[in-house]
Amino acid sequence: MPNALKVLEDAITRCTRCPRLVEYRERVAREKRRMYRDQEYWGRPVPGFGDPTARILILGLAPAAHGANRTGRMFTGDRSGDFLYRTLHEVGLASQPESLSRSDGLRLRDVFISASCRCAPPANKPAPGEIRNCRWWLEQELALLKHVRVVVALGRIAFDDYLTLLRDEGHVGRRSAFAFAHNRVHNPGLVLPALISSYHPSQQNTQTGKLTYSMFREVFVEAMRLADARNSL
Secondary structure (H helix, E strand, C coil), rough: HHHHHHHHHHHHHHHCCHHHHHHHHHHHHHHHCCCCCCCCCCCCCCCEEEEECCCCEEEECCCCCHHHHHCCCCCCCHHHHHHHHHHHHCCCCCCCCCCCCCCCCCEEEEEEEEECCCCHHHHCCCCHHHHHHHHHHHHHHHHCCCCCEEECCCCCCCHHHHHHHHHCCCCCCCCCHCCCCCCEECCCCCCEEEHHHHHHHHHHHHHHCCCCHHHHHHHHHHHHHHHHHHCCC
16 A cells, blocks of 8 residues: 555656646746745645555645645645644644654654645646646545545635545535535545545634634544544444
8 A cells, every 4th residue: 555655646746737837836946935045846746645544634725835845745844734733743643743844754643635736836726627637646545545534625625626526426416515614524425534624724714813723623633533433434
């Protein structure tokens, strides 16, 4: 399983399906942000990261231009990642409360982190066709992550993307039957992972108080509880 995931990760990093995203991610990597001008940017699609035997899959939106597009690891090197990893550490799912680089020693326990879009998009807004192009990679990850019992979708776009995948595979009917709300549990089917919708830990949400640490912590406490409850599936 780990070897198959590694093969998939390598394939993801070579993806060029979306010309607009290829141009943008590479331009950002060349021009850089002033505070990171001495660093070498990743500038490629960002693969998933975490425990290959994870029971919890976290699905985000896309790499940040100067976060994961710089560091090469999901939710690493930006404020959203700071919020996420601090929370995961508090509930025992991460070995440390911060994620700074691929070589910082961070380890995840029982968690794998992925995204609907693997390339940094302009204005942090991938086009529908770009999300559709990337969905195939998520399908391949889910096929390899045999132990996943809970999917935590961070934000409405990731939530809709995962439901679209389930709909296209014939597991659910109308996507509108599932209403997005923070820390809401959805059950697409007995043999499928439970789905938890959550606000995204973006600065727009965290700095305005729409999403607090305690609110976010409750999401992962619930995810761990559900993973235990569905462990026999």
